[in-house]
Amino acid sequence: MPTLQLINRKLETREKILNAAGNLFIREGLKSITMDTIALKLGVSKRTIYENFTSKEELIREFLLENMLKHKNELLSIVNRSENVIEALIQFGEYNREIFSKYNPLFFEDLKKYYAQLFDSTVDDSRVKNYEVSYLILKKGVNEGTFLKSIDIDIANRFIHNTMDFFYKLNQSTHLPHAKIWQTVFLPYIRGICTEKGLEVLKAISAVEGN
Known part of the structure; x- marks a missing residue:
């Protein structure tokens, strides 16, 4: 896959994670939402989350x-x-x-x-x-x-x-x-x-x- 397509796909994944996590944070607060919760919501692995964000704080x-x-x-x-x-x-x-x-x-x-x-x-x-x-x-x-x-x-x-x-x-x-x-x-x-x-x-x- 061309480099540009890879970059775009990575950015799309990052944005999806950010949007899903943000909606959960707004609705439930911060403490109760874990990386596992976000991964389950998106239907992706926790590894995918950590490939885009090094920590919950980030x-x-x-x-x-x-x-x-x-x-x-x-x-x-x-x-x-x-x-x-x-x-x-x-x-x-x-x-x-x-x-x-x-x-x-x-x-x-x-x-x-x-x-x-x-x-x-x-x-x-x-x-x-x-x-x-x-x-x-x-x-x-x-x-x-x-x-x-x-x-x-x-x-x-x-x-x-x-x-x-x-x-x-x-x-x-x-x-x-x-x-x-x-x-x-x-x-x-x-x-x-x-x-x-x-x-x-x-x-x-x-x-x-x-x-």
């Missing part, structure tokens, strides 16, 4: 990295196809709610408990990527006249992310509804940095959304 790491890239690309796509930044922000929330509602809470609990170093590096990397996206949308909002020119974009961005981190940690024990957090914290903040034009857009969208 498999988890690759799954997280791929998901973070998909997440960032989808957020950028939302920014590009939205008519304005207010609409984009609301779609961000809807997208995140849809994605994270699929995850078994054990996924994040297991990641933090059994793969602490990987958890920390993933959170840091994710924060950087999301920071870039939110900075872009704040800047776009200022440029299109939706947000006040007087705001310090860097400070506003840090506030948003620090607030998100706070509610993420709080939610691990309280499980507050995302809609309630949006209405109580983020919506008033967005109103506060809006121009008159931005407030009109926000009012129109909120009326449609029922907020």
